[in-house]
Amino acid sequence: MIASGTHNAKRRIALALVALPCAIALLACPVAASSNATNEMQETASVEESAVFEVRSGTSYAVAVSPDGSSLAIDLQGSLWIVPAGGGRAKRITGVFEDAHLPSWSPDGSRLSYYAFHDGSYKIWTVAADGSDARNITEGNLDDREPSWSPDGKTIAFASERGGGYHIWTLDLISGELTQVTRGAREDRAPAWSADGETIVFSGKEGAVSAILAIPAGGGEAQVLRTAAPGTTYEGPSLSPAGQLYYVAHDSSGSRLERNGTSVSDMESVFPFRPSWSDDTAYYVSDGKIRRRHDGRSETVEFAARLETNSPAYARAKRDFTSTAPRRVLGIQHPALSPDSTKIAFVALGDLYTVDSSGGEPTQLTHGPALEADAAWSPDGKTIAFTSDKGGGLPQLWLHDLATGEDRQLTDIDTQPLEAAWSPDGKRIAFLDYDGFFGVAGLEVVDVASGAVTRLQPSLPQPGSPSWSPDGRYVAVALARPYSASAREGSNQIWMVPADGSGAPFWREATDRSLDTRGGGGPAWSPDGTKMAAIQDGLLKVWPVASDGTALGDPQTYSDEISHYPTWSGDSASILYQSADRLKIVSLETGATREVPLDFTYRLDIPTTRIVLHVGGLVDAIHDATQTNMDIVIEGNRIAAIRPHHAGTHNGADRVIDAPGLTAIPGLIDYHAHPQKDFGANAHLAWLAYGITTIRDPGNQPYDGVEDREASEAGVRIGPRIYTTGPLLEWKRTFYRMGVAVSGPEHLEREISRARALKYDLIKSYVRMPDLQQLRLVEAAHAMGVPLASHEIYPAALIGVDATEHLGGTSRRGFSPKQGPLGRTYDDAIAILGHSGMTITPTMFGALNIFLAEHPEYRADPRLSLYPDWVRAIYASDRPLPASLLAMQAGQRAAIRAVHEGGGRIVAGTDLVVAPNLIGELTAYVGAGLTPFEALQTATIEPARALGLEAGSLQPGQLADIVLVDGDPRKDIATLFRVRQVVANGRPVTLEQLLAMAKDKN
Structure with a gap:
């Protein structure tokens, strides 16, 4: 049965939060409506709708049977629920934000232990069986997970990363004493007790080897009970009352419960x-259902859980694609202060600029459709290094001579150089x-005179910008330092690399907290070698360092805004930084800050x-x-x-395109793509070449995404229309270079x-943003008139999150x-x-590879030449996909069909830069x-509907985004590969012209 109607969202959310009274105050957090929405025009969304409904199966939940066998506890969609053991x-019994x-x-059945996510980390909690008296029993910023209550009720065993990597710990519930039970390089998880309380079994993984182990509860040597075969x-793990070992084995053939x-x-x-035990009966979950297994027979325990969702309603900002009035440039990419502090170099609207440090109108140094990025001054202030694909093909390092105005290509390598940083002597x-x-990138050094390249580090997991020590001995970059091998997120710290x-x-650490981001958060070593600057808590911080980067004091704060x-500056006396939509310079001696005003606008390019x-x-x-036979x-x-x-109809036309053998469709929209500067302008040309116009x-x-958006709007970068955001907003730790480790509410x-x-x-x-803080982001985004996206599904669907990304995903x-x-x-x-x-973007990883295996002729597609060699190698190879990925295809396809039939809003996206993946997704x-x-x-x-974009369909009044394909995609979706011509924002271009543009960007 389903009951739905129109209700007040905040009243309904408050009712769902009765178990979290301390959190309700956040619901009233005021949000000022912003006049800085993407466009001054706004439209009102549909009236908010709430729905209450029952579900009878669930995804990725566990079950535990009470000691008396009368009740079952499950953790459906992030809350604990109690179900009668006979079903019902x-x-x-816990809140929706836990x-x-x-x-x-x-053991006495009065309480339950569990782990819950609060303030950016998982902690062990207990709660009375009726949902009262919830208690947090572990503390700290590190994750504690997977609690298991001892048979005597005195101790809880759990897995924790507090010892460096995951290990098994115990907590004495009387004294509060914590004891580390396992140690070493192995990642130990999921402890469970033997019936006599003498032994703890757990799963362990070291590298690719997975095993079940046992250890005496009081400590000692761990014994391997079973080692999994490769790929399993x-x-x-769990021990039955009779001492038999049960566990779940997972491989490409499936996931099964095994006994010895x-x-x-x-x-x-x-x-x-x-699995959980009541005498010799095991309870576990499979195929979304609670199972009860006894004497080799399995029974299903049916249940019904009531969930609620709220569809958001707010005044939606609408992009203006009509007005040609001047627009202020906001996408200032990587501004750099000259050594003498008189000039600032940066990239905007696709080109390299300088401006006086006192402000004013910038001077344009490069021109054309090439993509430029990452300006860097030479120590003598005479040359600017930057990345560009102006030579055709993909980006390389270039040098701009400020005296002559000439540009010289410095590198010619197969992979793409970015984030140039001059050595103190100007030679490298x-x-x-x-x-x-x-x-993902290696760290290299190029000799300025000869062009010889030396690799200092192989591929690193998304490093930050290099910064030289003033004596030239080290190059420092920011890297994420993981807390364990079980989870990829970590703290952004400083990786010191010998320059020779x-x-x-x-490693070097400034503090015990993360730097904000590796995508522009530092560190930046002062020219005199005594200090480092970085961004932490959203603020500019500076701290003293030794010659090897060792911190010699606590960071001092030099800004009060993002x-x-x-x-x-060359004299180490001042720092240029970006503050929201402003450039600012701060004096370290006085602390005084001044703004650098820019007189810098662009106009929308409309034919x-x-x-x-x-x-x-x-x-x-x-x-x-x-x-058939139509004129547009x-x-x-x-x-x-x-x-x-x-x-x-052709009379009076400036141009007639006669294509009687082609079919017109709306320009395609990739709803989840991440432009990268290393792919250069070619990526944008490739999107058009595959029919993707948004x-x-x-x-x-x-600022990179904003620069992409503005360069597209200004007609400088030939490519699709771009809807963009800033970083992935994480909480206290992060993985991606484009993520920000938000340190707390003020930083948020x-x-x-x-x-x-x-x-x-x-x-x-992003994935470690607590649900309550995600609610704050929902309020802020909707006040701006824009949607909030996440990987979450619940309580995201209750609090008005607009979009969830990926069927699986991190x-x-x-x-x-x-x-x-x-x-x-x-x-x-x-x-x-x-x-x-909510919209769901499935991102079917491997879909294009599967299609190419069936249609190998598309591996020779000339459009693939627009991508780097390492990308082309992925799609040129006939090597099969990993078995684990192939094994998921049938389940994911069934999920897509079920979501579609159930009224879900599926929007196609790829999570990648490689355009043909979108067509693979549709296949x-x-x-x-x-x-x-x-x-x-x-x-x-x-x-288009989800974006509020007047495109995505062919009808009068819509933006002119049109693709001409050879064939009818209603009969064969693979027809979409056969693009012959594209009209993007009213400008037609052929496939041949796009391929030619990639070779000549002057």
Whole structure:
């Protein structure tokens, strides 16, 4: 049964928060409406709708049976619920913002232990069985997970990263004493007690080797009980009352419950959590259902849990694609102060500029459609190093001579150099050599005179900008230092690399907290060698250092507003930094700060032509039909009319494009793509070449994405229309270079202020953002008139999150609440998506590879030449995908079909820069059971509606984004690979012209 209606969202959320009274105050947090929305025009969204519904199966949850066998505790969608052991209605006993998991009963049945996410880390909690008296029993900034109550009720065993990597710990509930039980390089997780309390079994993983081990509860030597075969992982061990070892084994064939090496779960897909025991009966979860197994027979314990969603309603900001009035440039990329403090160099609108440090109108140093990035002054102030693809192909390092105005190409390498940094003597330049997705790069040095390149470090996980020690001995970069091998997120700290290639790199830490981001957060070494600057808490910090980077004191704060990308003056007396939409210079001696005002605007590039397209077929993405022999009239950047072909329609046209053998469709929209500077302008040309005329970028460096958007709007960078955001907003730790480790509520408010100032098109809340802080981001985003996206599904769907990314995707839990083993999704997630109005971007990883295996002719597609060699190698290879990824395809396709049939809003996206992945994604949707037309809609009209974009369909008044393909995509979705011509924002371009532009960017 489903009950729904229109209600007040905050009243409903407050009712759901009765178990969290201390959190309700955040609901009333005032949010000022911003006039800095993406556009002054706004439109009102539909009236908010709430839905209450019941679900009878769930995704990625565990079950624990009470000692008396009468009740079951489950952790469905981040809350603990109690279900009668015979089945029935589930009663929620913890709040919706707890992210509570893996319940374990006390021996007397009065309480449950569990782990819950608060203030950026998981902690062990207990709660009375009726939901009262919740207590936090561990503390700190490190994660504690997977509690298990001892049979005597005196101790809780749990897994924790507090010892460096995950190990098994125990907590004495009387004394509060913590004891580390296991040690070493192995990652130890999921402890469970023997019936006599003498032994703890647990799962362990060292490298790729997974095992089940046992150790005396009082400490001692761990004994390996079972070692998994290669490709198999063991999880969730448990000892039956009779001492038999049960655990979950997972590999590419499935996930099963095993007893001492033998599967006991038939064809079930078992969730990776320990079974729970009542005498000799085991309770566990498989295929979304609670199972009770006894004497080799399995029974299902049916339950019903009531969930609620709220579809957000707010005044939606609408991008202005019509006005040609001047617009202030906001995308100032990597501004750098000259050594004599008189000039600032930066990239904006696709080109290199300088401006007086007192402000004014910038001077343009480069011109053309090439992509420029990362200006860096030579120590003598005579030369600016920068990255550009102006030589054709992909980016290289260039030098601009300020006296002559001439540019010289410095590198000619197969991978792409960015983030140039001059050595103190001006003879060498350190740079990041990008050779992987999302900023994976090595650290290299090039000799300025000869061009010889030396690699100092192989591929690193998304390092930050290099900074030289003033004696030239070291190059420092920011790297994420993980807390364990079980989770990739870590603290941004400083990685010191000997510049002569001798000796091993080593870590240096400024404080016990993370630097904000590796994408512009420092560190920046002062020219005199006595200090380092970086961004922490959203603020500019400076601290004294020794010659090897050792911190000699605490950081001092030099800003009170959101700050980014510090660069030093040559005399080490002042620092230039970005503060939201401003440039500022601070004196370290006096602390005085002054703004650098810029007189810098651009205008929207709109054609003034009248063009007529005569096409043999037309699919408007609204009606499941192919119209034949049609004319499309384009005036400026909009469709003026669509009518049956008539020669008279061509009269007065500035240009007629006669394509009777081609079919017109709306320009495609990739709803989840991450532009990268290392792919250069070619990536933008490639999007058009594959028919993609709009991309939504849900995570980037703060100013890089804005620069992409403005360069596109100004017509400088030929490519798709861009909807962008700033960094992935994390909490206290992060993984991606484009992420920010938000240190607390005040820092979060600073990030919100930058989002307003830079007019982001959306805000992205990432995986370790606590639910209550995500609620704050929802309020802030909606006050701006833009959506909030995350990886979360619940309580995200309750508090008004607009979009969830990926069917699986990264989760702070180590498992996904949207997807279980073999890529399968169950009743709870499907119903949440169907009722909430949230969009879901599945991102079917490997879909293009599967398509290319079936259609190898597309591996020779000339458009792939637009990408780096290492990218082309991925798609040119006929090497099969990993078995684990292939095993998930059927489950993910079934999930897509179920979400679609359940009313969920599927919007197509790829999570990548490589454009053909979008078409691969659509072929997977057709394989899932959508018709080719329905799949086409997920990349046209549906994402356009989600963006509030007047495109995505072919009808008068819409923006003129049109793709001409050879064939009818309603009959065969693979027709989308056969793009012949594109009209982007009213400007037509052929495939051949796009490929030629990639070779000549002057």
